[in-house]
Every structure is written in structure tokens, then in C-alpha cells.
Amino acid sequence: MTTEVPRTDGALARLARFCHRRRRLVLPAWIVGVVAVAVAGFGFSATPDNAMSGGGSGSAKAQAVIEKHFPERQGDTLTLAIKADEGIDAPAARSRIEKVLAALDASPVTGPVTSPYQDASLVTKDRRIARTIVPLTVEDVKKADVKVLVDTVEQASGDGVSLGLGGQQAEKAETPKQGPGDSVGVLAAAVILFIAFGSLVAMGLPLATALLAILGGIALTKLSGHLVPAPDFTVIFAALIGLGVGIDYALFIVTRYKDGLQAGGDPESATVEAVATAGRAVLFAGTTVVIAMLGLITMGQRLMTGVAIGASVTVVVTMIAAVTLLPALLGFTGYTINSVRLPRRVSRRHGSADGPAPARRTPAERWAGAVQRRPLLAAVLAGAGLLLLAAPALSMRLSLPDASVQPHDRSSYTSYKILSEGFGPGYGAPLIFATEAGSRQGLGPVVQAVADTDGIASVTPPQTSGDGQAATFTAFPETGFQDEATTDLVHHLRDDVLPKTNVGGDVFIGGPNAAAVDYSQQTASRLPLMITVVIALSLVLLVALVRSVTIALQAAVMNLLSIGAAYGVLVAIVQWGWLGSALGFTTAMPITTWVPLTMFPVLFGLSMDYEVFLISRVREEYERTGDTRAAVTRGLARTAKIITAAAAIMISVFTTSLLGPDVSIKQVGLGMAVAVLIDATVVRMLLVPAVMELCGRANWWMPGGRARKTARADLAEVVELGKAKV
Known part of the structure; x- marks a missing residue:
């Protein structure tokens, strides 16, 4: 040797x-x-940009019309939701409600607040529930300023009166910082490193x-x-x-x-x-x-x-x-x-009169041997298991989180519950119609067609812009923001209802719900391109490193299987609600649109890392012995400990995101932790050795004679890389 x-x-x-x-x-x-x-x-630091829509989507065009012709509608707003058990007109309830309205109106970051006592349209028929809009006059309002408003509303609740302040800025203001998640992740990583080293x-x-x-x-x-x-x-x-x-x-x-x-x-x-x-x-x-x-x-x-x-x-x-x-x-x-070592048990092996005792095979070597004795069975079981885990991903729904999926102790969730009870669940998912093609009167047929559509609860009268060049109206669905029926309704209005009206082709549907629908649709249409680009570039790098097309293709397929399985588990927990409450998800919800996007490239890159680590060691042993079976056994034995430690660190870091308040970050952390766990166990310890045993010498195939010509010349480079992490 x-x-x-x-x-x-x-x-x-x-x-x-x-x-x-x-x-x-x-x-x-x-x-x-x-x-x-x-x-x-x-x-x-730069100001964050959370704009989800853009380009030529219907919601983006609607927003452009509103920004151009309705400048008075610019800026964020908050929604105050009010519920009084004995009615808002009861003296004690009215006194408390009017104090809150006065405090909101007097804030330096808000505009005039219309009292529901002055506008009957803001109150339900039984006068138990009311609402009003609180405009924010500061363009980049600070979270601290909005948090003061949220606290004012929360402190006024009680004694039969429930108040909630909703809106995007309210959700941000009352969302705590990520919390102890990062610290816990560092602590867990320290423990793993101490055990490993x-x-x-x-x-x-x-x-x-x-x-x-x-x-x-x-x-x-x-x-x-x-x-x-x-x-x-x-x-x-x-x-x-x-x-x-x-x-x-x-x-x-x-x-x-x-x-x-x-x-x-x-x-x-x-x-x-x-x-x-x-x-x-x-x-x-x-x-x-x-x-x-x-x-x-x-x-x-x-x-x-x-x-x-x-x-x-x-x-x-x-x-x-x-x-x-x-x-x-x-x-x-x-x-x-x-220095400062962890006490370890020292295993002593005694020889006999015939010579030293033979070295014991490590657990990883024994495991590899077991897999190689039944490679087809192992490959089928592993592949079937991964496909089974990936199956729920076929029903994945994409959306963006709103107040309905927030923790139930937050003011924004209280606002959502009150408004849903009094004005319907669709109040939080308004569809804003905008056009430059018609006036207030010309939109009459469009408004009537929308109002007559199944799934629409109510429609507001159309309004013409101050310059007379545009018009807009709002429709409220019967279903909420996260309901699949609301998404279907948006598509039905665009594809079937509006085209049948005179100006329907020039009427655009916007608002937060339509923007979320457009963003999800754009994501789904471009996702195959991103996956293709990532896989192609990664394959080029891996082929250049390991000098094998077969192994590179194996890696791509196995990485896709592990990521698909992670998607499936994520759907089962978050969207179907299996164990969701135990993991910090207050309710079943669609997957946040950007979560699968960001998970895929990160996980594909990390999976390639583990692949290089394992395969380069296998390649070293194969060049030394020419025996694929022995090479896989030894390569697995020499990398199992470090793969396990590295994966354990990744999993501990990712799972600590479940301790934080952001439901989307929780989804990312959970999905990536599951993917790393699957990749480091089922894929690296079972599927890889089984498939390599089945492929035999074909593992090292390269087009033409390149592999044979370069194998020995590149051996030193591969050996160095194979030893890199051991």
C-alpha cells in the first residue's frame, strides 16, 4: 500500500x-x-423589501393603477376590530371603546380615525362587532411606534370587550425577535463537537x-x-x-x-x-x-x-x-x-500465543457488509421509503402567511377572529379591482357580474379617481385568505367572469390575496428552470471532481429523493397538521411560497457536500484495491463518524428555528432538518452503498478513455479531498 x-x-x-x-x-x-x-x-442597513408581486401579473397591474391614480390610498393601514358581548352601545363598553379610538387618533404616526359610532356601515346589524381603519401617515413607521398602539388596544380589552389591532405593520410590531433559537443551536453544536472531539x-x-x-x-x-x-x-x-x-x-x-x-x-x-x-x-x-x-x-x-x-x-x-x-x-x-479532554473508555485488545488479535470491524463496516449482501433489497426498501415520504408533496399548496396562522395570543389574531365572526372570513382577503378603461358608471356591469359570482360575499360601490382616469371597487370572498376556494375564486374571476364583460379584459384584480396567488403561480412556473440549472451546474462540478458520470447522476437522483421526502414530511406536518401543534404550528396552513424555493438549492448543495465526502473516500480505496465492494465498506467506515457529527450539528441548528416566532422560518428549519437527517441516514448509509454495489465497475464510467487516462494522475488530488474531513 x-x-x-x-x-x-x-x-x-x-x-x-x-x-x-x-x-x-x-x-x-x-x-x-x-x-x-x-x-x-x-x-x-438597507430597508427590507417584502414586495411579493411585480412584473406583468394582474395584481402588479392593479397596484400600478392604484399608485398612479389613487395617491390618497398609499401607505399602510391598521384595522381595529371591536367586539362587545352586550353591544358596543352599552355605556361601559362605549366609554372604553371611545378612549381607544381617541388614543389611536392622537398618535403622531396615524391619520384621522373614523368612529364606528359615526358610520353605521362599520358595525354589524346586532351592533356587537365593529371595525375601523387606522391610517399610518409615516412612510417608514417604526415597529416601536406601532407596538405602542398594539399595547394600547390590548390593555383596553377585558370585562366583556375584546379589541384587536390587525394589519401587516401590527403583525410585525408584535412579533418578537427570533428568541433563544440561535443560542440553543450554538449550545447543541458545542455539545456535539465536545463529544466528537x-x-x-x-x-x-x-x-x-x-x-x-x-x-x-x-x-x-x-x-x-x-x-x-x-x-x-x-x-x-x-x-x-x-x-x-x-x-x-x-x-x-x-x-x-x-x-x-x-x-x-x-x-x-x-x-x-x-x-x-x-x-x-x-x-x-x-x-x-x-x-x-x-x-x-x-x-x-x-x-x-x-x-x-x-x-x-x-x-x-x-x-x-x-x-x-x-x-x-x-x-x-x-x-x-x-486539552481539557472528555474521559473516554479505552478498549484493550489482547493477542494470543498465535499473534495479535485481529482488528474488529467497526459498526459502519458491519452495516455496509449487511447492505452489500442484499443490495437490491436495500435499494428497493430505501427508494420506496423515500417515495412514500415524498408522496404528500404532490398535494403541496403554496401561500403566504396572514393573521389567521399567527399565535392565538397576538392582537392581530384577535382582530382576525373578531372580523371573521362579524363580517365573514373573507374580510381579511379583499379582492381589489382596478381599471383605467372605465368610469364609475361604466364599471356597473363588471361590479354586478362579480357580485353575482358564487363565492363572493359582498361588493363595495365603485369609486372614480380624482383625475377621472381610473376606477376601483372591492369584493370580499366568502372564504378566508388561506382557503383553497379563495385561490380558485381568483382564477375563476380572471378566466371566466371578467372576460364576459365589456371592459373586463382591462380590469385587474389586486390586493394581498391576489398578489399571493400570482406569486405562487409565478413560483410554480419557474421552479423547474431553477431545479434544472442547479442540478446541471452541480453535476458539472461533481463530474470534474470524482471523474465519474455514473456517480454524479446517482448523486443527483438521490439528492432529489431526499429533498422530495423532506417536502413530503413538511406538507404532512404543516399543511395536513400531523404533529403540527407539538412543533409550534398553531394551525394547519399552506406552505409559505418561498420556503420550497430556498430549501432546494441549500439542501442540494449540502447533499453534494456529504456526497463528495463519502465518494472521494470510496474512490481512494477503489484506486488502491480495484474492489468496489471493499472500497464502499472502507469508505463508509472512515466517513461515518464525521458525517454523523456534521449532520447532527446541522439538524440541531435547523430545528432550533422551531423555537422562534416566525412560522415561515419554522417551516424552513423543519424541512431542512428532516432533509439532512434523511440524507445522512437513509441515503448515505443505505442507498449509496446499495446502488454502488449494484453498479460495480460501472460506478467509475466516463465517456471515452478519459477516466482510464486520468485516474492515476488524479489519484493524489482525490485522496487529499477524500481525507479532507476525516
């Missing part, structure tokens, strides 16, 4: 040697740089590297919003991804460093070797994630482009930190990497 010597004269090796020797310069430079970027990023010092290095990198990455993400506007969830999403990959990347390099010391190297040579091998794997893995994330740009949506850029920036910073900051930290650590 020959041992390949890792390259120590390449660019990465020189970089590692420089950072190790100049650690007293590199570490302060990182700290000062991150602090400076953090001050700029958090002090001058058995040393507090070794545990601290990946955490310190990842946290410093994430701080800088998030600050740059906030600044990048000035160039590419991004929604407000981008920072949370970037932190979630950055924390997971940042710790994992540092884990791989520290593991390789420890191996270098154990093999007799000094700290500098071990650092150089670790970065020259594991660092290359980190750069490949991170580049795959970044390329996959940038695939979101193909969606043609500003929102997704902002998410792609913001998350990619954070991943890039974690990559740079792994190959520059970490070598400096290793220079300070030196031989103390194994």
Missing part, C-alpha cells in the same frame, strides 16, 4: 502557512474587520470561527440590500445557513489538523496539511452551496434574488474564515488542541 503525500506547495498551503506564521496579525485583522463591517452593516479546546475552535464569520456575513448581508433589495427574513435565513455550514467547515479542518498531529507532525505542518486537503473540500462544498443558492436568480423575482445574494455572502465569508482565520487560531492552539 502506498501513501499519497498531500501537496504543501499550492496556493492554499501557502495561504495556511502565512496565516499560521502571521497569526498575531491575521487574528486582530479579522476582529477589527468584522467589528468595522458590523458597525456599518447594523448601523446603515473529546476536548473543550477543539470544540471551541469551530464555534469561534463560525460565530465571528457569521457576524461579518450578516453585516455584509444587511449592506448588500442597498444594491439588491431583500426581504426581512433574509438575515434570519442567512444566519441559519451560515451557522450550520460555518461550524461544519471548521469541523472538517480541525479534524484533519488533529490527524496531522497524531501522525507526528508539528502544528505548522499539520495546519498546512489540513487546509491543503480539508480546505479544498470546504471551498468545493461552499462553492456548491453558493452556486445552488444563486440558482434562485433564475426565478426572476426581486425577493428571491435578494435572498440568494444575502445568503451567499454569508456562506462565502464562512469559507474564507475557514481557510484564513482558523489557521491563525490553530497557530495559537498548537499542541493544546486536545
Whole structure:
């Protein structure tokens, strides 16, 4: 057996040697740089852009008409919902309600508030429930200012009077920060690292590297919003991804460093070797994630482009930190990497008179042997199991969250419940019709046709703009924002009802519900393109690395199966409500439209990371022995521990999102945690060895004679990458 010597004269090796020797310069430079970027990023961050619609959609055209001809309708509004058990006219109830109305009207961020006592249309017939609109006069109103209004309304509730303040700004104001989720994720990762390394010092290095990198990455993400506007969830999403990959990347390099010391190297040579091998794997893995994330740009949506850029920036910073900051930290650590050790049980093996006892096979080797004895059965069972888990994804519905899916102790949910009871569930899903083709009188046939449509509860009289060039009216469905019937109603109005009227072709349907429908439809139509681009680019990278078309295709198919299974589990929990309440989802709801989009590229990139880790080790053993079965067994045995630790860190980080308040972020975290769990167990430990056993020598097929010509020449490179994370 020959041992390949890792390259120590390449660019990465020189970089590692420089950072190790100049650690007293590199570490302060990182700290000062991150602090400076953090001050700029958090002090001058870009305003989030949460616009879901755009382009040529019907809702976007309706919004353009309203913005152009109805300037008085610009700006956010809040809705005050009132319910009095004994009626709003009871003296005690009226006194309390009028105090709240006065307080809302007197706020410096609100406009005139119309009292329901002055407008009978704002009160139900039994006069138990009322509503009124609270206009916000400040363009970029602060959450703190709106929170004061929310608190005022909540404090006035009680003694038979229920008050709730709804609207997008109210939901934002009363939504708490992400909470202890990130801290819990870091703590869980620390425990896993301590168990894996058995040393507090070794545990601290990946955490310190990842946290410093994430701080800088998030600050740059906030600044990048000035160039590419991004929604407000981008920072949370970037932190979630950055924390997971940042710790994992540092884990791989520290593991390789420890191996270098154990093999007799000094700290500098071990650092150089670790970065020259594991660092290359980190750069490949991170580049795959970044390329996959940038695939979101193909969606043609500003929102997704902002998410792609913001998350990619954070991943890039974690990559740079792994190959520059970490070598400096290793220079300070030196031989103390194994200090403060976890007590471990030492297994002693005694030989006999005939010689030393044979080495025991590891559990991973025994497992691989069992799979290889029945590869077809294992492949069929694993594939069938993944398809079964993926089946619910066929019924996936996409929408955007509204007040109806918020925790029941929030004022916005109270407002939703009161308004649904008094004015119907469709009050929170208004359909706003706008046109430049007709006047108030000319819209009569359109209004009547809409009012006569099944599923419409009520229609407001049309209004003409001040310049007389446009008109608008509002229709309220009988069903709520999240109901599938409401989505079907929007399509029916556009496809069947409006075209039959004289000006129907020039009447556009807008409003938050129609915008959500358009966004979901646009997403569904462009999703195949994004998936194709991500898979194609990832396959090119993987073929170039492992020199095998067969393995690259296997990886693509298996990644799709694991992601499909994660989608299916997400639908069963969130949309069908299975165990949803136990995981923090207050009610069954559609999947947030952008969640599957962001999950796919991230998970595909992470799955490729595990694939490279495992397959490169298998390739090394195959080149040494020429035996695919033995190569798979040994490759699995040598990578199982680190794959398990890396996956456990990812899962712990992702699942902590369930502790936060944002239902969409919860969906992302849950889906990615399930996908990583499936990928690290069913796929890597069962499906991969089974399929490779079935394919045999065909695993290493490349067109023409390229594979045979380059196999030996590339062996050193593959061996280095295969050892990168062990």
C-alpha cells in the first residue's frame, strides 16, 4: 500500500502557512474587520423589501393603477376590530371603546380615525362587532411606534370587550425577535463537537470561527440590500445557513489538523496539511452551496434574488474564515488542541500465543457488509421509503402567511377572529379591482357580474379617481385568505367572469390575496428552470471532481429523493397538521411560497457536500484495491463518524428555528432538518452503498478513455479531498 503525500506547495498551503506564521496579525485583522463591517452593516442597513408581486401579473397591474391614480390610498393601514358581548352601545363598553379610538387618533404616526359610532356601515346589524381603519401617515413607521398602539388596544380589552389591532405593520410590531433559537443551536453544536472531539479546546475552535464569520456575513448581508433589495427574513435565513455550514467547515479542518498531529507532525505542518486537503473540500462544498443558492436568480423575482445574494455572502465569508482565520487560531492552539479532554473508555485488545488479535470491524463496516449482501433489497426498501415520504408533496399548496396562522395570543389574531365572526372570513382577503378603461358608471356591469359570482360575499360601490382616469371597487370572498376556494375564486374571476364583460379584459384584480396567488403561480412556473440549472451546474462540478458520470447522476437522483421526502414530511406536518401543534404550528396552513424555493438549492448543495465526502473516500480505496465492494465498506467506515457529527450539528441548528416566532422560518428549519437527517441516514448509509454495489465497475464510467487516462494522475488530488474531513 502506498501513501499519497498531500501537496504543501499550492496556493492554499501557502495561504495556511502565512496565516499560521502571521497569526498575531491575521487574528486582530479579522476582529477589527468584522467589528468595522458590523458597525456599518447594523448601523446603515438597507430597508427590507417584502414586495411579493411585480412584473406583468394582474395584481402588479392593479397596484400600478392604484399608485398612479389613487395617491390618497398609499401607505399602510391598521384595522381595529371591536367586539362587545352586550353591544358596543352599552355605556361601559362605549366609554372604553371611545378612549381607544381617541388614543389611536392622537398618535403622531396615524391619520384621522373614523368612529364606528359615526358610520353605521362599520358595525354589524346586532351592533356587537365593529371595525375601523387606522391610517399610518409615516412612510417608514417604526415597529416601536406601532407596538405602542398594539399595547394600547390590548390593555383596553377585558370585562366583556375584546379589541384587536390587525394589519401587516401590527403583525410585525408584535412579533418578537427570533428568541433563544440561535443560542440553543450554538449550545447543541458545542455539545456535539465536545463529544466528537473529546476536548473543550477543539470544540471551541469551530464555534469561534463560525460565530465571528457569521457576524461579518450578516453585516455584509444587511449592506448588500442597498444594491439588491431583500426581504426581512433574509438575515434570519442567512444566519441559519451560515451557522450550520460555518461550524461544519471548521469541523472538517480541525479534524484533519488533529490527524496531522497524531501522525507526528508539528502544528505548522499539520495546519498546512489540513487546509491543503480539508480546505479544498470546504471551498468545493461552499462553492456548491453558493452556486445552488444563486440558482434562485433564475426565478426572476426581486425577493428571491435578494435572498440568494444575502445568503451567499454569508456562506462565502464562512469559507474564507475557514481557510484564513482558523489557521491563525490553530497557530495559537498548537499542541493544546486536545486539552481539557472528555474521559473516554479505552478498549484493550489482547493477542494470543498465535499473534495479535485481529482488528474488529467497526459498526459502519458491519452495516455496509449487511447492505452489500442484499443490495437490491436495500435499494428497493430505501427508494420506496423515500417515495412514500415524498408522496404528500404532490398535494403541496403554496401561500403566504396572514393573521389567521399567527399565535392565538397576538392582537392581530384577535382582530382576525373578531372580523371573521362579524363580517365573514373573507374580510381579511379583499379582492381589489382596478381599471383605467372605465368610469364609475361604466364599471356597473363588471361590479354586478362579480357580485353575482358564487363565492363572493359582498361588493363595495365603485369609486372614480380624482383625475377621472381610473376606477376601483372591492369584493370580499366568502372564504378566508388561506382557503383553497379563495385561490380558485381568483382564477375563476380572471378566466371566466371578467372576460364576459365589456371592459373586463382591462380590469385587474389586486390586493394581498391576489398578489399571493400570482406569486405562487409565478413560483410554480419557474421552479423547474431553477431545479434544472442547479442540478446541471452541480453535476458539472461533481463530474470534474470524482471523474465519474455514473456517480454524479446517482448523486443527483438521490439528492432529489431526499429533498422530495423532506417536502413530503413538511406538507404532512404543516399543511395536513400531523404533529403540527407539538412543533409550534398553531394551525394547519399552506406552505409559505418561498420556503420550497430556498430549501432546494441549500439542501442540494449540502447533499453534494456529504456526497463528495463519502465518494472521494470510496474512490481512494477503489484506486488502491480495484474492489468496489471493499472500497464502499472502507469508505463508509472512515466517513461515518464525521458525517454523523456534521449532520447532527446541522439538524440541531435547523430545528432550533422551531423555537422562534416566525412560522415561515419554522417551516424552513423543519424541512431542512428532516432533509439532512434523511440524507445522512437513509441515503448515505443505505442507498449509496446499495446502488454502488449494484453498479460495480460501472460506478467509475466516463465517456471515452478519459477516466482510464486520468485516474492515476488524479489519484493524489482525490485522496487529499477524500481525507479532507476525516
